[in-house]
Amino acid sequence: MRNLFLGTALLAITAGAAFAAGHGTTVRMGTEGAYPPYNFINDAGEVDGLEREVGDEVCARAELTCEWVTNDWDSIIPNLVSGNYDTIIAGMSITAERDEVIDFTQNYVPPVSSAYLGSSEDLDLSGAVIAAQTGTIQAAHVAQSGATLLEFATPDETIAAVTNGEVDAVLADKDFLVPFAEESDTLMFIGEDVPLGGGIGIGVRESDPELKAKLDAAIQSMKEDGSLNELIKKWLPGSPLF
Secondary structure (H helix, E strand, O other): OOOOOOOOOOOOOOHHHHHHHHOOOEEEEEEOOEEOOOEEEOOOOOEEOHHHHHHHHHHHHOOOEEEEEEOOHHHHHHHHHOOOOOEEOOOOEOOHHHHOOOEEEEEEEOOOEEEEEEOOOOOOHHHOEEEEEOOOHHHHHHHHHOOEEEEEOOHHHHHHHHHOOOOOEEEEEHHHHHHHHHHOOOOEEEEEEEEOOOOEEEEEOOOOHHHHHHHHHHHHHHHHHOHHHHHHHHHOOOOOOO
């Protein structure tokens, strides 16, 4: 799914030992809370969505206690590294660039398609102004495509930009864009879907191999018994399954 290349992330020397040294069986799960259906804040003010259900089940199988923490997308990797939480479970695509800074579990969502959403199906994407969320794989793709990239801090701002005509289209995960396409009389998908990324995984600090192993084992067990596919079908209907 989407995600973020942070070229520089300050590595706090002692942060890597945060989970092992101080948190016992409690794991602080860092998410954005602003990217439905992956993660969002529900009417009760709680983290909800696919990643809440996946994360809670992963923790249960790993015999860990989850605590959910929200963090803005543009600082989500630095704050993991500095010890403000123990994982990132926020629709973060596994990329080689991110893997230089943090580690990832195996993916809990297979690679999914990105798509362009705009007001004209005849739009020449190569010469258009395209919105994308800052630090995502979609932003990197637009920057390399020759189109003009306009970056925004949040997913909702990218939708607002295409709705009010500030940009010609937005590129994001198709699962995120589908509700907007269905509800709008003016916005539509443009061109072919764009395959990006290597699937979505849970990010952990490089110094937490024990935690990574526990999470990996739990994700693998969910793949083997089909429960992960059931959650994907619930929250991402039509998306690829394991």
